[in-house]
Amino acid sequence: MGPLTERDLLAHGVTSDDSITKRDEDRVRLLKFIASKPEGIVLNHLVHYVLKGVNPDTYSGFYDLTGDEWERHDYALDSIADNGETVPLNGSDADYQFTRRFLPRAEDAGLVRLTDSPAGQVAHPTTDLLDLISAGITETPNADSSLVYDREFIRKVLKTTSSVSDSQKEFFSSALQSYLNRIEDYRLAFDVQHYDHRGRGGSRRMTKDYKTRFNDEGRIKRGFARFNDALEHAYDSAENAVLVTLTSDPGTRHDDDRPDPRGILELTESVNENFHRLTQYMASDPSTKDDTREPGIVSYRSDRADVVTSRPRERLDYIKALEFTERGLPHLHVLFFDVPTDENGMPFLMHKQELSDKWQDYGQGQIVDAYPLVYRDDLADLDGAEFAEDQGFVCWYRYGDHNLASSKVETRSRSHQIDMAGEDENPMQKTAGSYLGKYLSMTFAALLDETGASTDDSDTYSDKFATWKLAMYWATEKRFWSISRSIERAIDRDSQLDDEEARAVRWAAKQDVMLACEAIGEDHFTVDELDDLEEVDRNRSAVSQVVSSPFVNIEYLGTYRYDDLPSQWFPTRQLASVEKPVHDPDEPLHLASRGDRPPPTADVWS
Numbered sequence: 001m002g003p004l005t006e007r008d009l010l011a012h013g014v015t016s017d018d019s020i021t022k023r024d025e026d027r028v029r030l031l032k033f034i035a036s037k038p039e040g041i042v043l044n045h046l047v048h049y050v051l052k053g054v055n056p057d058t059y060s061g062f063y064d065l066t067g068d069e070w071e072r073h074d075y076a077l078d079s080i081a082d083n084g085e086t087v088p089l090n091g092s093d094a095d096y097q098f099t100r101r102f103l104p105r106a107e108d109a110g111l112v113r114l115t116d117s118p119a120g121q122v123a124h125p126t127t128d129l130l131d132l133i134s135a136g137i138t139e140t141p142n143a144d145s146s147l148v149y150d151r152e153f154i155r156k157v158l159k160t161t162s163s164v165s166d167s168q169k170e171f172f173s174s175a176l177q178s179y180l181n182r183i184e185d186y187r188l189a190f191d192v193q194h195y196d197h198r199g200r201g202g203s204r205r206m207t208k209d210y211k212t213r214f215n216d217e218g219r220i221k222r223g224f225a226r227f228n229d230a231l232e233h234a235y236d237s238a239e240n241a242v243l244v245t246l247t248s249d250p251g252t253r254h255d256d257d258r259p260d261p262r263g264i265l266e267l268t269e270s271v272n273e274n275f276h277r278l279t280q281y282m283a284s285d286p287s288t289k290d291d292t293r294e295p296g297i298v299s300y301r302s303d304r305a306d307v308v309t310s311r312p313r314e315r316l317d318y319i320k321a322l323e324f325t326e327r328g329l330p331h332l333h334v335l336f337f338d339v340p341t342d343e344n345g346m347p348f349l350m351h352k353q354e355l356s357d358k359w360q361d362y363g364q365g366q367i368v369d370a371y372p373l374v375y376r377d378d379l380a381d382l383d384g385a386e387f388a389e390d391q392g393f394v395c396w397y398r399y400g401d402h403n404l405a406s407s408k409v410e411t412r413s414r415s416h417q418i419d420m421a422g423e424d425e426n427p428m429q430k431t432a433g434s435y436l437g438k439y440l441s442m443t444f445a446a447l448l449d450e451t452g453a454s455t456d457d458s459d460t461y462s463d464k465f466a467t468w469k470l471a472m473y474w475a476t477e478k479r480f481w482s483i484s485r486s487i488e489r490a491i492d493r494d495s496q497l498d499d500e501e502a503r504a505v506r507w508a509a510k511q512d513v514m515l516a517c518e519a520i521g522e523d524h525f526t527v528d529e530l531d532d533l534e535e536v537d538r539n540r541s542a543v544s545q546v547v548s549s550p551f552v553n554i555e556y557l558g559t560y561r562y563d564d565l566p567s568q569w570f571p572t573r574q575l576a577s578v579e580k581p582v583h584d585p586d587e588p589l590h591l592a593s594r595g596d597r598p599p600p601t602a603d604v605w606s
Helices: 002-006 022-035 043-052 067-083 094-108 127-135 150-160 166-183 217-237 264-283 352-361 406-414 432-451 467-476 485-494 499-519 537-547 576-583 601-605
Strands: 112-117 120-125 186-195 201-209 240-246 318-324 330-337 368-376 392-395 481-483 552-561
Touching: 002 022, 002 264, 022 043, 022 094, 022 120, 022 127, 043 094, 043 120, 094 112, 094 120, 150 166, 150 264, 150 467, 166 432, 166 467, 217 318, 217 330, 217 392, 217 432, 217 485, 240 264, 240 392, 240 432, 264 318, 264 330, 264 352, 264 467, 318 432, 318 467, 330 432, 352 368, 392 432, 432 467, 481 485
Parallel strands: none
Antiparallel strands: 112 120, 186 201, 186 552, 240 330, 240 368, 318 330, 318 481, 368 392
16 A cells, blocks of 8 residues: 555555555555556546456356456456457446546556547556565465564554653664664575577576665665655755645544553654645645635634635646654655745745644644745855855855845744754755755665675765664665656656667667568568558558567565575475475474564575
8 A cells, every 4th residue: 555655646545544545445455457468558447447346247157247247257358458448437326437537547556558449448567566566476376474573563663652761762673683683694586587589499597686765775875865856856846845744643633532642653653644745735726715815815723714715726846755753754855846925925834734734634743843044156255154065055044035034034934843054063044955865875875784785985875873773774665755747757757868879779779670671571561661560561460479478477476594495496405305394394494483484485486
């Protein structure tokens, strides 16, 4: 549920009883079904198979077939898809309209690719969707459930406490280190099948080091570089920003039946979901409420929430970082960019009281802050100010275009939770990027330290970071930081080839196709003719022979300790020597006791 919630694809998310609503369940099932159809699925068929089931009056041989049971009948549904005989659905059908509205959102999130066909709109899975589905694969379906593993133990602790003690922090740190030590010896195992266009080929085994965001040095450094890319994009495209702090409060929820404070795990699992609810609220434009930004409209107060609102009424780009307090409580720091301004030109996201009211309505917390910022690219030239950067988003009160008296400047800037001014021991004033960047740089430095990588040759990663906080991200499976989809797309475009390089790549690709076509006897092709494939049936048919066969198929087999890999990969090792320990819980080397649930070896070869 977490990845879909972070992509803003679930309307309600997880409910209080750890279930999800029927429509959110439908959204999950739609994506799972699309992922199983790489060739694409027509919208009409998709609605029938997933949400309605096949009509038993129309197709013989089916009974009691609902959308929840499509997996049981997948072989039959494939045959129906070949015939294309489903009852047409029109715009008045609720399930059809629900699916038609959901698919563009899934496409915007990068999980679905939509195309048009004579039969209607077709949904294809993207590699991101396939990665998302495969990420949910569990390594061992029959692991010993009587053992409590480190990660699970931490989650149990976080579920029952609203404040982490020193002894718990110490255990969290050792648990993460133990996990990192274990996975050094693990390998991901794959069966790689490769074929040419004539179907000739074979199969071989492949292993890959067990790399995660906690032990992959390259991935760690790329993560921090990507954060800086997002900031650079904001520098180029935004004139102002607002730095928002959203805290979590274990006792916020008003429930007489639940007097005890909520646990840290519950707060952490809800914080991103509630953030996306907040962004949806801010982007909505209700006609029933007056806009306090308009002249003559009274300002927002809690008792006026039904008639006025100060929300920006538009979707804003953002960079969001998840942090944990010393108590272990999660809170968010969010940089919203290009925020609407008030009559004085100040970046004004929304009234602080309205922001607090909504955050409290969601049951997350009540202490919030919204700090207005302005972009300046001349920080090195400002008199009486010292910054570590030449550009960035800085305090609007001090460096914005306004006529505020100096006394108001200091009063207003000091009224916020974050102090952007310099201190006696560190005169450097802060930019929003340096504020978020310092926390993230400490996080990445701690990760590199855990991997054993040296950071002495770079001052990018500085200061010390509590290792137990890394364990919090690990146990709760939450990301350190994230960005809005539009920024993600923008920086991904920036990393693509320029036009000249892209033309060269396209030319090389066409040459490869020409050579492949020559190999099947079609030696008359030229690059110019390949540009007109859609108009030349013979060309299209020949190229189809080249590219239609599945050249490579990779099947995930499981996760193994290096010493426990099947003997077929190491002829000198006898498979029987590991079979007995795998299945005998009395053996001291019982694999399940190692804590990360590698699959029993026999499961792969049965």
